[in-house]
Amino acid sequence: MKKDFISIQDFTKQDIEEIFALTDDVKAGTEDFNGALKGKTLALIFQKPSSRTRVSFEVGMTQLGGHTIYLGPDDIQLGVREATKDVASVLSRYVDGIVARTFSHSDIVELAKNSTIPVINGLSDLLHPCQAMADVYTIREKGSAEGACLPVRQGSASGGKRVKVAYVGDGNNVLHSLLHCCGKAGIDVSVATPKGYKPKGQIVKEAEQEAAKSGSVISFTNNPAQAVKGADIIYTDVWTSMGQEKEYKKRLKAFKGFQINKKLVLLANKGCLVMHCLPAHRGEEITDEVLDGPNSIVLDEAENRLHVQKAILIKLLSPSFQIKKNQRNSG
Numbered sequence: 001m002k003k004d005f006i007s008i009q010d011f012t013k014q015d016i017e018e019i020f021a022l023t024d025d026v027k028a029g030t031e032d033f034n035g036a037l038k039g040k041t042l043a044l045i046f047q048k049p050s051s052r053t054r055v056s057f058e059v060g061m062t063q064l065g066g067h068t069i070y071l072g073p074d075d076i077q078l079g080v081r082e083a084t085k086d087v088a089s090v091l092s093r094y095v096d097g098i099v100a101r102t103f104s105h106s107d108i109v110e111l112a113k114n115s116t117i118p119v120i121n122g123l124s125d126l127l128h129p130c131q132a133m134a135d136v137y138t139i140r141e142k143g144s145a146e147g148a149c150l151p152v153r154q155g156s157a158s159g160g161k162r163v164k165v166a167y168v169g170d171g172n173n174v175l176h177s178l179l180h181c182c183g184k185a186g187i188d189v190s191v192a193t194p195k196g197y198k199p200k201g202q203i204v205k206e207a208e209q210e211a212a213k214s215g216s217v218i219s220f221t222n223n224p225a226q227a228v229k230g231a232d233i234i235y236t237d238v239w240t241s242m243g244q245e246k247e248y249k250k251r252l253k254a255f256k257g258f259q260i261n262k263k264l265v266l267l268a269n270k271g272c273l274v275m276h277c278l279p280a281h282r283g284e285e286i287t288d289e290v291l292d293g294p295n296s297i298v299l300d301e302a303e304n305r306l307h308v309q310k311a312i313l314i315k316l317l318s319p320s321f322q323i324k325k326n327q328r329n330s331g
Contacts, residue, residue, distance in 0.1 A: 001315050004112040005120045008129045008180040009206050013214070016184055020137055022311040023304075030063055036314050036321045037066035040096040044070045045087075045111075046122070047078070047102045048242050052278060053122045053130070056306040057099050057313075064310060066317075069095065078107050088114035097317050100124075103243055118316040125173060125243070126200075130312070131277050132177035134304040136185050138297060139163060139233060141304070142273065162216075164188040166231035166268065168224045168258055169285055170251075171199035174237045174277050179203060179218065183210030188217045192227035194254045224258050231268040235275040236260045236285050252284070260286040265295060273297050 001018075002010055026033055042061050044054060058068045078084045088111045091098060097118045100108045105126035112119040121129050143163060165182060167175055171193045179199065182189045183206075191199070198204075198220065211218045221227050228234055239255045240248045265272055274286075274296045282288055291298060314321055 027307040035065045037064040040066040043095045045100045060310040084110040085114040092116040128173045129177045132181040134308045136181045138301045163232040165233045166228040167235045168192045169236045176203045179207035183207040186214035190227040192224040228268040
């Protein structure tokens with residue numbers, strides 16, 4: 001494993017499978033990992049507010065026997081009150097790891113470059129890797145459960161399940177990381193965005209290269225109905241993210257027709273599941289009927305942020321713990 005968790009693109013298919021396998025263990029037996037990070041402290045540098053990211057990392061560290069210290073926008077102003085590299089160097093002397101949730105992706109890269117401790121990307125304007133890992137883990141979980149409705153293809157990193165995900169909405173940081181992870185995991189992705197809101201070209205190129213290796217297909221359209229045809233999962237996110245508030249009216253107009261509603265869901269495969277990374281702008285990108293309906297696995301997806309991130313924390317902050325546990329189990 002690499003020192004940092006900045007982008008899923010930095011990790012191999014095997015790395016992802018190992019994290020998911022550890023997540024299975026963590027989720028099945030929390031008590032077995034109570035002391036995994038005993039005495040470890042995780043710093044949370046948040047330029048943006050959060051509920052799921054902050055709570056899941058704080059709870060995760062507590063359940064693993066560690067501690068967190070929250071450093072909000074008024075505590076550390078990266079590159080303003082103090083140079084980012086100085087923050088990285090000093091925190092490396094105090095804590096065992098850093099989760100950074102920033103506006104600029106370059107701030108996370110700079111932190112990692114100057115830290116001697118692991119840095120985890122809790123979200124940037126470019127990527128949201130922890131979210132995408134939880135998303136694909138949830139897809140894997142739903143496909144491997146008894147009575148699962150997802151189709152099967154042996155040998156896929158998504159747990160042996162070949163599925164099609166239709167992403168309808170903005171070509172943002174969530175989609176970027178989802179493309180990275182699905183490409184490596186062998187999951188087909190059909191993306192529908194309005195004109196002018198496609199994901200970044202470099203991200204698409206990277207994802208398509210990974211998809212070529214795994215045998216999955218990534219496609220793009222400006223037609224939501226076309227994207228959801230044959231889909232097993234429909235995924236969406238807000239149309240206007242933090243920092244884009246001035247574009248709200250423009251985006252509301254551009255994304256007209258991209259709402260996930262009952263009519264659109266009926267165009268997908270029967271029993272199609274619905275995902276959303278939250279928070280949701282109810283009545284905009286998704287209706288209450290769908291978000292709260294029987295096809296929604298949004299809460300499962302949110303819960304899995306906790307379990308997947310615990311696995312990532314163990315891998316980065318205490319990798320020898322899992323090795324010892326495996327040896328105990330094999331004996």
